[in-house]
Every structure is written in structure tokens, then in C-alpha cells.
Amino acid sequence: MSELNREAPSAGVGGASSVPAGTAGALTVNGVRREVRAEDADLTLLEYLREVLGLTGTKNGCAVGACGSCTVVVNGQGRRSCKTRVSEVLGKDVVTIEGLEKPDGSLHPIQQAFLDAGAIQCGFCTPGMVMSAYALLLRDPSPDRSSIRTALSGNLCRCTGYQQIVDAVELAASRMRGDGA
């Protein structure tokens, strides 16, 4: 399950050694360093991604941590961006759905597997699902179906019965391990 880290570490430390005036620090989003304006530090990470950076791949399904649509990966961990303040992730490395595609434009194996397994209907839950799966496979390259379900249990999908989504993650894991398929 993705983390709900409500306790905000003191803001402003960030990774940058010196914080320019008017900024709260910096973070990395999909490999790009972003200076955060002071007035943006209190936004949720979800608002920051969508409204400030225009990265609308991350979805808002509830804004209260109950649906998983807004899941992103912060320093390798799945995290609900609607329950995370920008100030909590200064100095950290954020990956969103837009950051998975390879530089040559080809799909990440998880993205490809979601297509191949028929795991997408309306697609609104898809970015959050893919990011939760990404976080899972970073820490466990060979999850069984039950740990896949546990990893996805905070992500709601109203369209599918989750079977194809679990199939997709299993397929992606095997391809990423190089099991053929």
C-alpha cells in the first residue's frame, strides 16, 4: 500500500545547498530539477504537479487519500500525492506516470503489460495503478499475485474487476526479470 505520510518534515531543507531567495528549495520530477517557489511549498504535491507543472497524468479521484488515483513514486516509494505537501518532498526524487516512458519513446514494460493484459477501461485509475505497480516492482521484482493485490489494495478501479490489472503486473514483472513472455 502506498504511504500516507502525514507528518511533514520541516520545510525548506531540500537537497539544494543554498536556497535562492523566494524559493522553498528544489525537487526532482522525472529527472528534471525544479525550484519550488515559496508560495507553492504548501500546495499538495498533486496540485503542484497538475497545476504548477502541468503534469496532468496524475489524477485526482478523491483528494483525501482514499482512491490511489494520485499515486506517484517518491524516492522509490509509492505515495499519494494528494496527501503529500510539496514541502515534504523537497530534495527528493519524484517519478510520475509521465516519467516512465523511455527516452526513445517506447513504453515502460509495466505500461506495455497494462495494454497487453487488457487492464484499461476508462483509464482514469491507470496512472495510479501503474505507479503503484512500479513502486512494488522496485522493491520486489518477483511478487506473487497476493502481494500484487496487497500493493494495489489502496488503488480503486471502478471499471475492471482487478483481474486484468493483477495479470498486467505479473506479466510486467516477468518481462522485467527477462523471463521471456
Place this chain on the structure above:
Amino acid sequence: MKSWNPESVQNVLGRTKYIDDLPEPAGLLHGQPVVSKSAHGKLLSLDASAALALHPSVRVLTARDIPGENELGTAVSDEPLLVADEWTYRGQSLALVLADTRSLARRAAALVKIEGEELPVVTDPREARAKGMIILAPRTMRMGDPEAAFRDCAVVVSGRVESGGQEHVYLETQGATAQVRDGGGIFVLSGTQSPTGVQEAVARNLGLPMNAVEVDAPRLGGAFGGKEDQAAGWSALAALGAFVTGRPVKIYLNRKDDLTFTGKRHPYSSDYKLGLDAEGRILAFEVDYYQNSGACTDLSPAILSRTLFHAAGAYRIPNLRATGYMCRTNLPPFTAFRGFGAPQGIFVMEAALHKAAEAMGVDPIELQRKNLLRTGDSFHYGMPVEEARTERSVERALERSAWDRKRTEIDEFNRTRRDRKRGMAALPLCFGVSFTKLMMNQGGALVHVYRDGSVGVHTGAVEMGQGVNRKIQKVVALTLGIPEARVRIERTRTATVANTSPTAASTGTDLNGMAALVACEEIGKRLSAFRSESGLGDAPWETLVSKAHEARVDLSAHGFYATPGLFYDGKAERGSPFAYHVYGCAVLTAEVDVIRGTYRIDSATLVHDAGNMIDEVVDRGQAEGALAQGLGWALLEDLRYDGTGKLLSDTLSTYKLPDAHFLDFPLDLEFLADAPNPKAVLKSKAIGEPPFMYGIAGYFAVLDALKAARGDRLRVPGFHDLPLTPEKALDYLSGVIP
């Protein structure tokens, strides 16, 4: 290599633009409705001064600002866009606040002071009926003479059945953006299943002709019926804001507002009486449905008619009377939701049959099998049963699920275990396809073959995840004889395909796919005539197309389809309202933790009639997703209002829907082979709604286990109350529910 919906590529890349993802036009204002805080009251005054003082961008619009008719209701005029004098449910829009940012708009909305006089609140449908609060006259369908037939019955059972509402939880909430068009009029981008419905509502509210209003529907993040009629209000409010201010306006409800303001599946309370002969054949059935319609009519009459049409479920019942009452209460107007009244009716039928099985001391499956509809029977609305696939589906599902062996195993398990009990149940399905409103059974398409050979297709269908675009893409590619990759399905817009029916009632592909096919055949005819005239022989498609264009052959065509053979006499309640029926059968098994009342579904076997499938991946996804929602309705999703009409389950943490753990069971899905359907496009069958009913088998499987725990497996409780939540399961186990 597998193929998939081309739009899904955008989904996995995070590039799909839902309404709130699109770049905002310059000068955009955000809209936030000010809503009633009680379920019934008279509006005395509305003071916007504090809101206006908050920020210079704030505007507050009320009913007085509506230039046209202040009305959203189509069947009955009882739903104002903005309340002018009396609100009838909690969360009803009283005013619209506009401001530069979303958070400003929300803060300003909270500052609008409403004074009103509280009026009495009714939330229970039976109470509403007793008080004469009925929408339209009750409706009755009848066949044979049930009163007389009951006298010949060896067994007569009766009871009361409750089924709860259900929240759609489309993951993308309701929203719309509106702006004034160049040259006047209004353009609305609406998260709707019914672009023409929105167009009509906006035109009516603004006092404009329909040609001054253009509505586009982008891809929706789920809808399930919740964006059929109920998308219109948010679009109309956005359009009002744009019309009055001249600036673009966006309304996008947050989850809590969406849960609180919008309607859901209708709760029903019903009474039934069922009579059988000594062999277990049904002779007579009577049922009264008290539909909790909510505060406004919305789609309640059409939903009630589908309940009445499905009163007999998948069974032959020679003598039947079914009566439905639309009871007006002070809850948000209940509305379309996958199944559209059929699940409520079918649940009552199944509850009655289970009760009869108890009275006769037999397993319910015996009565289910004995009474299945057969070809040559007649539905109670006078339509002959053609090509019934009921028995075929049921027998196949019993065989595939190894019913007899499982029954023995489960009984054995229950004999030896005290802490856990298992149960199983089957649900035979018969579901009529077509809008029950005749006029709506039409579809349109516009197909352009561009001169490089690529193809653009416009239809009235809205893609909301159900795969209609994928299916139409295949229909077009097949009909023109070209690769799928050459076919692009455009988003739905009223200026391109006009007078469209909502994408609903599972008919999206039947109507629009057929219209696209008609258009493609027209173009195909022109091209093949040109091919032979010009002696092009077997020149490839691209050459043919470019030569045809040079020779000034029209490469575009409009296609139209109206489902043939439909008619209905509403007075006599007789006719042929459906193009065809979908059949199938589910077998579900469940296990209950007797101490805690918790349960899990152990397995599901579905045998489903999808005709000749256009796309198996899509149909599989629809069947599984529908089962998931059906199980949610039957077991988990507990929609709760208190006596004052306040929604208690108003967040996704208090309203629990199926998650990946709940749906963790082996699902064996078989589509009936050799089952072409001559009545729909490429011999397919509609798939969206029918498999929802399979969730009902989940209810009875859990109940079967609960009964084993009480040592009376063949006994059923006196009344049925869906959803069968773990809380109710505990009450049943401890005897609180007799």
C-alpha cells in the same frame, strides 16, 4: 501480437485529457454551486454580500440570472437548474459562485448566506406513497389471471424485499467547461453520456436554439449511467456562467460534492406473492415495487419500466401482475445506473423463488431449472421468446462449475466445520436490449475517407471505458476491408452527429456501430462502382481512394440506424420493446466466517451469451467489471442517508466499494459458442449491463452459507435486505434478523 484500444496507449502514458486535464482557456472562471443544507425548505433569502466582498473576481448567479427556462426535467418539469423558491433535497443547487480560482470559488460559496424555512422531510418510499407523494400514475403489467391462478397453487409464499441504492463512483467526477463561441452561442465540453441531452438543456436554460449550442464529450473517466441525465445540470451551470460573464467557466465537482449532490441507483422496497404447483412450477406471481425515486423525476419512469419488464427474471410465469410506484422523497434524484431498474426486479424474483424453495424443502436450483424461459414462451409484455439461451447457459454453467460435486463438498465442509461455512448459488439471466423508450433507438455516424486512405469516424457514441470506440473501429475496418490502424474514432460532438441518443442501455455499439457500418457500406458501394468503371482491378486501397478522389467521387457518408421491429402499446402494456435478449448464468460460491460475519467470494463461473463477439478483450473486461459492480451492490456498498436526508456515506472511506482483495477469487468466464445474434451489428450482443445481474448470485451464495451456519440451509429469512453487509450477516447469525 495482441491488439488494444488505441486510446489506451494515451492512458498508460498519462496523456489522456479528461475534462480537468485540458489546458484552461485564458480568463477562465471556476464555478462552485451553493447548495441547500437541509433536505426540504423554502428559500427566503440569499445574501451574497460577504462572498462578493472576498475578491473582485467573485460573481454570484441565482435563478433570476437564467435567461431561458429554469428547468432540467425532461419527463416531468420538477427540477430547477437553480432553486428559486423551494428546495427538495440536500445538496440541491441554489446559486452558482464564480471566481478566478477553484479555492476562491469554494471559499466564496461558503460565505453565501441562505435563509430558509424548514419543511417536512420524507426519505422512505412507502411513507411517501402513503402520503400521496407519487410521481406519475402507478404502472401495471399483467399476463393471465394471477388472482385465479393462486387458488390452484399447492404452495404460496409472500414476503418483503429491500434493495439499497448504489453510488456510481465513476473515478472522474462530474465536470464541464463552457465558453462563448465565435459568432455567438455557447460551446460546452461536457463529461456526459448524452451530448444531445446537454445541448438541449443548455439551449433551454439559456433560451437559445439548439444550433447555437455545441457540445463535445471527451473520453470519460467512467460513467455507468451517472452521467446520462445528471451531467446536464453541471454543464448547464457552466454554460450559464459563460453566457452571463462572457468568460469561460469550468465546474468540476470534488469527490465529496459529487457524492453529496448527485443521484444514485434507486433503492426499492417491494412486496411479492409467488404461487407454484406441487411439482415446483410457477403458476402465479404478484409484485408491488415501491421505487424510491428521490426528489425529482429524472429517469425514474424509464427505470421503473425496465423493472417491470424484468419482473419475471429468467423464468416463465403464466400469470403475473407487476405494479410499480414512483415514490417522491427528499433525497437527491435517483438515476440511471448499469442495469437501470432490472437488478432490483430480478432480485425480488430470486428472493421469491428462494422462499418458495424453503417452503417446499428443495434446493433453489431445482426451482430455477424447472422454470426457465424457453423458446416459444411469451414474456408478460406480450413479446414472444425467441432463441432462448437460458437452459443452455444454465446447464453449461452447472457443468463447468461442477455444481453437484461442489454441492456435496460444501455440505461436507459445513458438516465438519463450525467456525466457517460455505454456500453456493446460481443466477440465470435474461436481459432485454433496447432503450425502453422507442424514440431513443436510433444512431448516427459520419464517416470520412481522407484522400490518403485514412479514415475518420464520428458517431453519437461516447467512450467511457466500455470500449465502444474499439468496437466501432473494428466494424469500420472490417466493412471497408482495411487495417484497423487506418481508422480513427473521433470524439463525440453534436455539431458533427446530431440528435444522438445517450450512450446508455448497453446499446452504444448496437446503434452507433450499425450506423457506422451503414455509412461504410455506402462509401464501399461508391468505391467498388468506381473500381470497376475505371478498370482499377485489384489496385490497393490507397490507390483506389486517391484515384476516386481525383475522379470526384464523394468519400464521405452519413449513416443512420433505427432498430427495426420495435413497438409498444403503453396503454395495453403489450408489444415488442426489445430488439433481443441476452442470456447467461452465474454460479458463485462463498465462505463465511461465522464468528465475525465476514465473508469472501470463493469462485465464480460465468457462462455468458455475447453473440459473435466483436472484441473479446472488451467483452471480457465488461463482464468482469459488471460482476464486480454487481457484487458491490449485492454485498458491500452501503449507501446510507439519515432520517433528515443527510448522506452518511459521503466519502470513499465510509462508502466501501470492491477493492483488489474483495475481488480475489478465480473467475471462470466462458462465452457461449456458436451463438450469433442476427439482430445486432456483426451478429454481436450488447454487453455493458447484463452481467451486472450476476452479482445477485453473490448475495444468495453468502446467504446459503449463513443458513448453513444456523443449521437451516433450506430456510431463508422472512425478508431480504440487500446489500448483505457483514454487519447484517452477523445480525442474521445471532438471530436479530429472523
